[in-house]
Amino acid sequence: MTHDDQNTDHPQPEPEVLPDAGYRAGFVSFVGRPNVGKSTLTNALVGQKVAITSSKPQTTRKAIRGIVHEDTGQLIIVDTPGIHRPRTLLGERLNDLVQSTLSDVDVIGLCVPANEKIGPGDKFINEQLDHYPRAKKVAIVTKIDAAPRPTTAEQLSEVQKLREWDLIIPVSATSSIQLDTLVRELIALMPTSEPLYPADAITDEVLEDRIAEYIREASLEGVHDELPHSIAVTIDDMIEREDKDILDIFANIFVERDSQKAIIIGKGGSRLRDVGQQARIPIEKLVGKQVFLSIRVKVAKDWQRDPKLLGRLGF
Numbered sequence: 410m411t412h413d414d415q416n417t418d419h420p421q422p423e424p425e426v427l428p429d430a431g432y433r434a435g436f437v438s439f440v441g442r443p444n445v446g447k448s449t450l451t452n453a454l455v456g457q458k459v460a461i462t463s464s465k466p467q468t469t470r471k472a473i474r475g476i477v478h479e480d481t482g483q484l485i486i487v488d489t490p491g492i493h494r495p496r497t498l499l500g501e502r503l504n505d506l507v508q509s510t511l512s513d514v515d516v517i518g519l520c521v522p523a524n525e526k527i528g529p530g531d532k533f534i535n536e537q538l539d540h541y542p543r544a545k546k547v548a549i550v551t552k553i554d555a556a557p558r559p560t561t562a563e564q565l566s567e568v569q570k571l572r573e574w575d576l577i578i579p580v581s582a583t584s585s586i587q588l589d590t591l592v593r594e595l596i597a598l599m600p601t602s603e604p605l606y607p608a609d610a611i612t613d614e615v616l617e618d619r620i621a622e623y624i625r626e627a628s629l630e631g632v633h634d635e636l637p638h639s640i641a642v643t644i645d646d647m648i649e650r651e652d653k654d655i656l657d658i659f660a661n662i663f664v665e666r667d668s669q670k671a672i673i674i675g676k677g678g679s680r681l682r683d684v685g686q687q688a689r690i691p692i693e694k695l696v697g698k699q700v701f702l703s704i705r706v707k708v709a710k711d712w713q714r715d716p717k718l719l720g721r722l723g724f
């Protein structure tokens with residue numbers, strides 16, 4: 410992460426110790442329309458160390474994406490699958506998850522891109538935030554590298570009209586602008602607390618979940634319409650080979666219909682091979698060794714509406 414504080418030649422006075430200064434730690438969740446840059450921001454804040462930590466999670470929260478450690482405190486970034494109007498049972502469960510997640514966090518950061526006008530989607534999500542009075546609300550204007558300065562300034566004043574914010578801040582995740590400031594300001598909004606995680610913890614998502622997510626991402630490349638919501642990935646087994654430094658991973662891609670299965674597999678299996686190749690890159694990076702990936706595509710009819718199947722697929 411770059412340091413964007415101004416440097417001067419003068420010796421800096423010691424930072425003033427405020428009466429209530431102390432270590433702060435808490436949970437933040439970034440919400441916003443699809444594509445506004447939530448994942449990119451999370452990754453940039455946590456750093457590229459998409460590491461698996463050996464430490465056991467100390468909470469039961471499922472969706473912790475990353476933990477940022479600073480001298481002043483700890484920022485635990487919790488993932489939400491996005492607030493949307495439920496159409497299926499899956500949608501409802503995801504919304505339940507959002508509800509329980511957001512009811513628990515200390516800060517909610519609404520992400521709005523600098524380079525797109527605020528629309529009904531942003532306003533809908535902003536209104537939903539009223540249901541979480543406990544959380545402090547922060548507006549994050551993302552992607553400022555992609556907008557001329559006056560446009561960003563205009564966006565900041567539009568965002569200001571949405572509600573009383575505890576903080577409004579412009580950032581760019583890809584150009585590392587204002588990321589240190591964002592971390593500092595978010596920590597300042599957290600309650601004083603003991604560290605909630607050990608200093609080497611970066612995420613407590615289990616390895617299998619991350620691997621499944623990479624396969625799901627790769628399987629979504631180039632597909633559209635309703636298919637994305639019909640895909641679920643499970644991992645059956647991960648086995649270290651005894652004779653070689655290779656990890657065998659056996660995964661399933663579940664779809665809802667035969668027609669979708671055909672799309673995922675592609676002509677002569679070509680698409681599925683691409684999915685495997687594409688997914689292997691981040692997975693090998695993650696596990697730090699060569700991976701052999703075996704993916705089977707299975708049809709679980711209407712799994713989004715079937716409570717039993719949903720349970721089996723991890724929802």
Ligand SMILES: Nc1nc2c(ncn2[C@@H]2O[C@H](COP(=O)(O)OP(=O)(O)OP(=O)(O)O)[C@@H](O)[C@H]2O)c(=O)[nH]1
Nearest residue numbers: 442443444445446447448449450552555581582583
């Ligand atoms: N120029 C620019 N592009 C960015 C920035 N942050 C994210 N993007 C791009 O915006 C797109 C969406 O970013 P994501 O991080 O996937 O957005 P998201 O909000 O997590 O999207 P969902 O997962 O669909 O909710 C990607 O193509 C990113 O590369 C930024 O700071 N500057």
